[in-house]
Amino acid sequence: MSFGLRRWQPLLWVGGLVVLFGVAGVVELATLVSLNVYVILSILALSMALVWGVAGIFSFGQSVFFGLGAYAYAVLALGGQGSAVALAASVVVPCVGAALMGYFLFYGRISDVYLGVITLTASLILFHLVNTVSGADFRLGGVALGGYNGIPGVPPPALPGGQELDFVQLYLLSAGVLVLVYAGLQWLVRSRFGLAVAAVREHELRAELLGYDARAYKLAVFVIGAGIAGLAGALHAAWGGFVGPDVFGIGFAAQIIIWAQVGGVGLLAGPVVGCVLIQWLTTWLGQTRLADTNLVLGVIFVLCVLLLPAGLLPWLRERLRRSTGASS
Template identity: 35%
Template sequence: MKHRGRLVALAAGTCVLSIYPAFADEYHLTVLRDALLFGLFAVSLDFFWGSTGILSFGHATFFGLGGYVMTLVTMTSGLPAPSVLGLFAAVGAPAALAAIVGYFLLFGGVRGSFFTIVTLALSVIAQQLVISWSSVTGGDTGLLGVPPLALGGYEISGAMATYIVVAVTLIVVLLALRALEQSRWGKILIAIGDNEVRAAALGHNAPARLTLTFVISAAVAGFAGGLYVAIAGVVAPDLIGLLLSTEVIVWVAIGGRGTLLGPVVGAVLVQRAQQEISSMNPSLWPLILGCTFVIIVFVAPDGVMSIAERSRMLLRRRSA
């Protein structure tokens, strides 16, 4: 019943995304597009955190790395199909980094808060490296003039075209990751998260499965980062820093960890609220975000996606 409800929610969300351009102007279409891109990034974290129960506190490292790699490839002259090569590189570089980190940490038995602390340090190191290597990364100011996305010889620019690309990409990724979670692979991951020793006793190679899940998560984050800089036209150290790593955790927690669709809802809600509140009083936003996070933890610890399900169960009990 829970899985069917999530499929219904995904179908409803797809319908909303389909009809939204008919009612929104260019500005609001751009705002939602950027929020959906960050939602794709949040989905990548939820795929690893929600499936395994292990929190990666430096996930912006993969998002920002994908963005910088995409920028460097597309700004290199003489390459055939630079956008396609850039997206492949934006996926491959974070995946390779996650494979190295996962090999030393996950195969080394690092779990729980220790894994979280190490990945947090990874994000800090990555941001300092980007700022220091100014000859390549542009330092504090980043790199401007990133070429727009071009696929099949056609340049994809403008609010409507980029919105369609982002929305379709997000839906495809959500369906693919959901299918993977519902497969035998996902069930084994849940078993590993519940009791890794027991899963290993049943013959499952827990470190290998955790590492591969971490690699897939990093690859999706890198793809989101590459797509973001191609549409925004700029890449900066903020995309790889600790602040974004913290924000994505908040998006996942508010939306609902382990739901895949919830982090998208959380990212859209938080981004929209941030713009509205910051336009009135910029200093008020961090306070409101912190209070909202605390309230969500107490009222709906499983995120806003669980509120509808709890309400439905309560109505059933009352009707019974």
């Protein structure tokens, strides 16, 4: 008797949720703090899964929106505006930036290759711009931007009573955001909007002939992805208590692309798997110093493009599907 993969999915998801939230009460605090960064960056990976995997928009700009969200949260949180306002701004500011950038990109009919180059250029411009805004004259709301030194002392979100979240509560918040974002994207993909976006991705001209405004759908997805990336940036700034110009760097922008390619953009969970694997590998390489991290990541990216063009997770799913089909 065959037990298809779909039959096991509910059990797998329940088990995953138990592990995701239950680990907070099992591991040591130092380990939990380290795990939190995997959860936060997984939220960023989901934004890439939406933009590239669902809409087919090859963008280097997710690091831009991640950084904008981090800086918006840091400035407002240190400026005494409150956690709710700071978190809201970390979503709104990247969305506004994405709307402005996306309008000229999509309504200007910029092709995918040039779109990737332009978004990469935007990342480089912000990286060099933020590096130069050092000194007492460069302040927003009384908060010094710090230039290449960044903004230290970023506080974590606070509860309604004013008490700041501790490390365990911040992890649980990040895990909750990850689950909500993933569930929301699953719903979005299956909605009429998501189906229209998939139609635009598969054949833009045919979708427009059927009456869909491909530019509007692309712009909407681009803005939603920016908001998700910005929220991840805010959580990352709160986790580390610091934000600096490296969030706009080309190395970080390239890592996000590698996450998606390694894990597989064909599934929402693909870039998340790639994110966890690559972040673990870079951490391990940094600790052991066995090889240059950038060199190893470059080799992995090339091998995945050549040997696993669909990505690891879609490849594993296909292998499991074939094995269960053969055993039935």
